[in-house]
Amino acid sequence: xxxxxxxxxxxRTRAAAAAFEHDARNDxxxxxxxxxxxxxxxxxxFYRYRDGIYRLALAITKxxxxxxxxVVDTFARAYRALARLEPDDTLxxxxxxxxxNESYDRRPRGIVPASSLDDAAEEVAAGEERSxxxxxxxxxxxxxxxxxxxxxxxxHRTVVVLHYLSELALAEIALVVGVPxxxxxxxxxxxxxxxRTHLSAHPALDVEPISDERAIGK
Amino acid sequence: xxxxxxxxxxxxxxxEAALDTAFAPLRGARTHLSPRRVRAxxxxxxxxxPPKPYALRWSGTIxxxxxxxxxxxxxxxxxxxxxxxxxxxxxxxxxxxxxNPVATYAVxxxxxxxxxxxxxxxxxxxxxxxxxxxxxxxxxxxxxxxxRLNLPAPPAGATLTHGPY
Numbered sequence: 001x002x003x004x005x006x007x008x009x010x011x012r013t014r015a016a017a018a019a020f021e022h023d024a025r026n027d028x029x030x031x032x033x034x035x036x037x038x039x040x041x042x043x044x045x046f047y048r049y050r051d052g053i054y055r056l057a058l059a060i061t062k063x064x065x066x067x068x069x070x071v072v073d074t075f076a077r078a079y080r081a082l083a084r085l086e087p088d089d090t091l092x093x094x095x096x097x098x099x100x101n102e103s104y105d106r107r108p109r110g111i112v113p114a115s116s117l118d119d120a121a122e123e124v125a126a127g128e129e130r131s132x133x134x135x136x137x138x139x140x141x142x143x144x145x146x147x148x149x150x151x152x153x154x155x156h157r158t159v160v161v162l163h164y165l166s167e168l169a170l171a172e173i174a175l176v177v178g179v180p181x182x183x184x185x186x187x188x189x190x191x192x193x194x195x196r197t198h199l200s201a202h203p204a205l206d207v208e209p210i211s212d213e214r215a216i217g218k
Numbered sequence: 219x220x221x222x223x224x225x226x227x228x229x230x231x232x233x234e235a236a237l238d239t240a241f242a243p244l245r246g247a248r249t250h251l252s253p254r255r256v257r258a259x260x261x262x263x264x265x266x267x268p269p270k271p272y273a274l275r276w277s278g279t280i281x282x283x284x285x286x287x288x289x290x291x292x293x294x295x296x297x298x299x300x301x302x303x304x305x306x307x308x309x310x311x312x313x314x315x316x317x318n319p320v321a322t323y324a325v326x327x328x329x330x331x332x333x334x335x336x337x338x339x340x341x342x343x344x345x346x347x348x349x350x351x352x353x354x355x356x357x358x359x360x361x362x363x364x365x366r367l368n369l370p371a372p373p374a375g376a377t378l379t380h381g382p383y
Binding site for chain 2 (some may be wrong): 039042043046047050051054055057059064067068070071074075076079080081092138141142145149160162165189192193195196199
């Protein structure tokens with residue numbers, strides 16, 4: 001007698017995730033549905049924001065295992081807070097704020113080396129067809145930029161990560177961080193300027209000093 | 219210097235390109251967690267708000283009690299102050315009285331006449347004669363200094379039937 005073939009668990013999980021990711025309801029509707037016991041609604045929220053929170057936590061902690069734990073803790077907090085959550089349209093600012101706080105709680109003190117992200121970098125590099133020299137240059141840029149990010153203080157680093165990695169708009173970053181949009185802009189400008197100065201100090205990157213500093217140097 | 223000036227567009231694009239390169243591996247990062255893991259974590263008590271430390275729990279109560287006692291004290295002071303008898307020198311204790319005795323100032327008949335004359339002159343808005351300073355000071359506060367008036371000597375043979383003024 002032939003036994004029915006079963007799909008592997010990972011494939012079933014991926015299929016479920018894809019189904020939930022395409023849930024047409026907005027976050028407010030999903031929160032209200034989850035509040036009355038619709039587990040599918042909570043799952044849809046989870047799959048919608050899982051990877052974004054994971055990347056954010058990974059960028060701050062540089063530790064994949066810690067990032068996984070932060071995802072779990074963030075959604076556990078959301079699960080417990082369902083009764084009092086009242087998102088407008090999106091739950092993202094609330095979730096990201098919790099994730100950032102959890103990430104900085106778990107982040108080691110001082111400068112964290114980016115070596116734990118090398119696996120992810122190798123995966124990306126393996127998927128591209130580039131010359132070894134281009135890959136080496138890219139790796140050097142990545143190392144220097146992540147190192148420069150580590151020299152920024154927490155509030156400036158957070159704004160850069162939210163804008164350039166999580167691709168949040170300035171208004172949404174203001175909601176996450178809890179400051180006015182003007183403050184977000186000034187923090188971002190300060191951080192970019194510091195990064196630019198840091199990059200120009202590395203001759204291997206062939207980045208010239210900032211324009212007005214060039215003018216002063218003449 | 220220079221942290222407040224704007225980055226040029228070229229500088230900005232270079233930094234953004236570098237950030238784009240640096241974050242590229244992270245953008246592809248994914249996790250394979252499932253919501254069941256979250257539910258299990260919730261069952262195990264994770265995600266709960268951390269309990270407030272013992273000291274913090276009591277500090278709120280103590281703060282409320284201290285605010286309440288200050289408010290009650292001030293209300294009592296105002297109430298007693300409004301109802302109680304008026305005392306001339308309530309703040310003066312026996313100890314301070316022994317250190318700074320109140321100057322006694324006996325008003326003589328001549329001085330009383332002088333004060334009346336001054337009041338009458340003030341009513342007429344004409345200050346006719348020299349006014350000793352201590353007459354305008356509170357004798358409870360300022361010890362009067364002996365004042366020597368340089369009045370012209372009365373003409374010979376004149377009789378002083380009333381005060382010098």
